[in-house]
Amino acid sequence: MVSFILHKEGHSADPLVETIYDIFTVAEFCFFAGFFYYIISDKSLKKIIPVVVILFVASSLIDFFLVLDESFTSGVQAVLILIMCIYYFFDQLKKPNSFLIYNNINFWVIISFLIYVAGTFFLYIMAENMVPNKEFRKEYVIINFSFNLLKNILLSVAMLMKEEKVTPNNFTDTHLSGDWDSIKSINNLS
Amino acid sequence: MYFLQVNNNPDTVSTVLFFGTLGMFVMAIGIVVFVIFHQRKVIRYQLQMKKLEDDKQQMLLQASIRFQEEERQRIAADLHDDAGPLLATARLYLNENLIHQEPAIQLQSIYNAKQIIDDAIQLIRNISHSLMPPTLKNFGLESAMTDLFQKMNASGNLNASVRFHDYRVRMKLEQELLVFRVIQELVTNIMKHSNSGFIHLTQNTNGQNLYFRIHHDGKGLIQSEFDRLNNVSTGLGLKNIQSRIKVLKGRIFFEIDASHTYYKVTIEVPKEPAM
Numbered sequence: 001m002v003s004f005i006l007h008k009e010g011h012s013a014d015p016l017v018e019t020i021y022d023i024f025t026v027a028e029f030c031f032f033a034g035f036f037y038y039i040i041s042d043k044s045l046k047k048i049i050p051v052v053v054i055l056f057v058a059s060s061l062i063d064f065f066l067v068l069d070e071s072f073t074s075g076v077q078a079v080l081i082l083i084m085c086i087y088y089f090f091d092q093l094k095k096p097n098s099f100l101i102y103n104n105i106n107f108w109v110i111i112s113f114l115i116y117v118a119g120t121f122f123l124y125i126m127a128e129n130m131v132p133n134k135e136f137r138k139e140y141v142i143i144n145f146s147f148n149l150l151k152n153i154l155l156s157v158a159m160l161m162k163e164e165k166v167t168p169n170n171f172t173d174t175h176l177s178g179d180w181d182s183i184k185s186i187n188n189l190s
Numbered sequence: 191m192y193f194l195q196v197n198n199n200p201d202t203v204s205t206v207l208f209f210g211t212l213g214m215f216v217m218a219i220g221i222v223v224f225v226i227f228h229q230r231k232v233i234r235y236q237l238q239m240k241k242l243e244d245d246k247q248q249m250l251l252q253a254s255i256r257f258q259e260e261e262r263q264r265i266a267a268d269l270h271d272d273a274g275p276l277l278a279t280a281r282l283y284l285n286e287n288l289i290h291q292e293p294a295i296q297l298q299s300i301y302n303a304k305q306i307i308d309d310a311i312q313l314i315r316n317i318s319h320s321l322m323p324p325t326l327k328n329f330g331l332e333s334a335m336t337d338l339f340q341k342m343n344a345s346g347n348l349n350a351s352v353r354f355h356d357y358r359v360r361m362k363l364e365q366e367l368l369v370f371r372v373i374q375e376l377v378t379n380i381m382k383h384s385n386s387g388f389i390h391l392t393q394n395t396n397g398q399n400l401y402f403r404i405h406h407d408g409k410g411l412i413q414s415e416f417d418r419l420n421n422v423s424t425g426l427g428l429k430n431i432q433s434r435i436k437v438l439k440g441r442i443f444f445e446i447d448a449s450h451t452y453y454k455v456t457i458e459v460p461k462e463p464a465m
Contacts, residue, residue, distance in 0.1 A: 123207065
């Protein structure tokens, strides 16, 4: 939305816009890393994620103040998010789940980011060098907005869907008295 | 990237951007589709395996119930057909005492009744021993196996021997009884079906496991045949062996030696010493 308004206003090359883009990129990555931290079960990987976030923020700051190449931050962010998404799928395939992966809310959040990041990967890494190109700017808007829309649709699916709960398949049912299968029930008979 | 920086031609940029984006998009969709289909395949396979396992459990359970019923019928038949008539006859002899007052006849009928009651006692003892061998209860598995193999040897048709290498600490009685029943079933099968000239039982210990191995020179089974016979609905003996091994949390392995001269059955049981 911000990029759309700024584009309409003709502020695309403005330093303020660049700053907003950079802050957005870092914030987006931090939120995604936080979400990823929350959904994965591997404890050793959980220890690595904060380190990766710190390194990413540090590299973004260096890039922002010294290098001034926005594509670098976007490229690194995209690659890290892609790795996290693929790891999530790998982790899910390893687990002996008996319910289907697409019944899980996390799956829809992950694919929304996977598709968005994969679709805009080339766009962002080319953006730094191609901004003066008018044709590129037009394509940038189309591609970015299309994938953004797709991402938001998938996130909406995630928000609207109900989590499938695993129903217990045993006899500890509330209809039965609490001690029906215990030694107490035998004692009660006598 | 180098190519794009050097060549800033709008057409080239569009083409690279289009194909790059399309390629990445297809790759992302491909990953998602692969994950979904692979997971469905894995779940289907797991369900199939679970169904097979459930069927097997069901079969073992049915075999166990059938075995119990057959055992009850056998005991009922023994009591009804043998003990019942014996006791009825003894009662007749004792009744005779009330009718005939002559001491000689009374003495004879009491003697006959005593003989019959002795037979009945022996019969009931035999039934009781078949349910729980007294040697096993009082002296342990080694003595019970030796006793069983000595009886087999006494028949003269078979050379049967037992050797326990390391059985200083007895297992729990329930475990010993299960092992005894498994070996008894195996030995009965060997005697019935294999035409073997010798049966040799050895016992050993390794770490936390006890091992029992039967060698015989007749026609035996190998593991694949045992698994196959275990999964068919007919036959009870092998299923009982399997269910008892499962209760023991042990393993059983059927094999033939490299020279194809004798068969081996190895039973592995985790040690659970009696208190």
